Amino acid sequence: MTLLSVTDLAVARGGMRVVEGVSFSLHPGAALILRGPNGIGKTSLLRTLAGLQPAVSGSIEHDEDAIAYAAHADGLKPALTAAENLRFWADVFGGFPIEAALEAMELTALADRPAGALSAGQKRRLGLARLLVTGRPVWMLDEPTVSLDAQSVERFARVIGQHLEAGGAAILATHIDLGLTGADVLDLTPFRARPGQGARPAGFNEAFA
Numbered sequence: 001m002t003l004l005s006v007t008d009l010a011v012a013r014g015g016m017r018v019v020e021g022v023s024f025s026l027h028p029g030a031a032l033i034l035r036g037p038n039g040i041g042k043t044s045l046l047r048t049l050a051g052l053q054p055a056v057s058g059s060i061e062h063d064e065d066a067i068a069y070a071a072h073a074d075g076l077k078p079a080l081t082a083a084e085n086l087r088f089w090a091d092v093f094g095g096f097p098i099e100a101a102l103e104a105m106e107l108t109a110l111a112d113r114p115a116g117a118l119s120a121g122q123k124r125r126l127g128l129a130r131l132l133v134t135g136r137p138v139w140m141l142d143e144p145t146v147s148l149d150a151q152s153v154e155r156f157a158r159v160i161g162q163h164l165e166a167g168g169a170a171i172l173a174t175h176i177d178l179g180l181t182g183a184d185v186l187d188l189t190p191f192r193a194r195p196g197q198g199a200r201p202a203g204f205n206e207a208f209a
């Protein structure tokens with residue numbers, strides 16, 4: 001069984017092709033770590049895989065509603081409490097209970113605090129707790145550990161491990177070692193796009209992506 005299959009993918013950003021020739025597949029229980037220098041295209045690849053921008057060429061195959069994407073920004077509503085933020089997302093994604101997600105990211109004691117009044121690390125924990133109420137099998141994470149202290153990184157690594165054990169999969173752009181045993185590493189450096197190739201799919205305007 002394959003949760004995600006990527007074949008000969010080319011990805012652009014800002015009208016420039018950034019990476020090309022990327023192929024891999026993800027099975028239940030698999031983790032893929034994206035590596036490469038700043039600006040190589042890790043975020044652009046994740047955005048493309050998550051459907052936020054079209055591929056330049058190549059194919060991305062997965063079941064409908066398979067992917068949950070956690071971007072750099074936490075996407076929180078500051079006036080809503082931590083619990084209300086999670087409940088909002090749980091309702092969007094299908095009504096998964098929020099208590100276990102709060103507990104998993106050590107947010108139970110902060111459940112009634114407005115998200116806008118959380119610290120940077122607490123906001124990040126709440127943004128990541130959102131993944132747990134999506135019920136989606138493929139998690140895509142862009143620098144998930146930014147602002148997290150060592151204990152929270154450990155906790156988050158455990159959450160990912162449990163997700164993998166339960167048959168999920170994850171792709172992470174991260175510069176730190178989360179200790180995920182058996183994770184594959186995909187360094188994008190060899191996939192840097194050659195100059196002079198077409199960058200945009202026909203009719204695509206990034207202003208609306």
Ligand SMILES: Nc1ncnc2c1ncn2[C@@H]1O[C@H](COP(=O)(O)OP(=O)(O)OP(=O)(O)O)[C@@H](O)[C@H]1O
Binds near residue numbers: 013015036040042
């Ligand atoms: N909104 C944008 N408009 C134009 N170009 C962009 C935009 N966002 C990123 N880029 C450019 O696209 C290229 C790929 O950026 P991307 O953010 O995907 O890299 P990255 O590997 O995630 O980098 P980092 O490790 O610094 O997060 C870079 O050269 C970057 O400058």
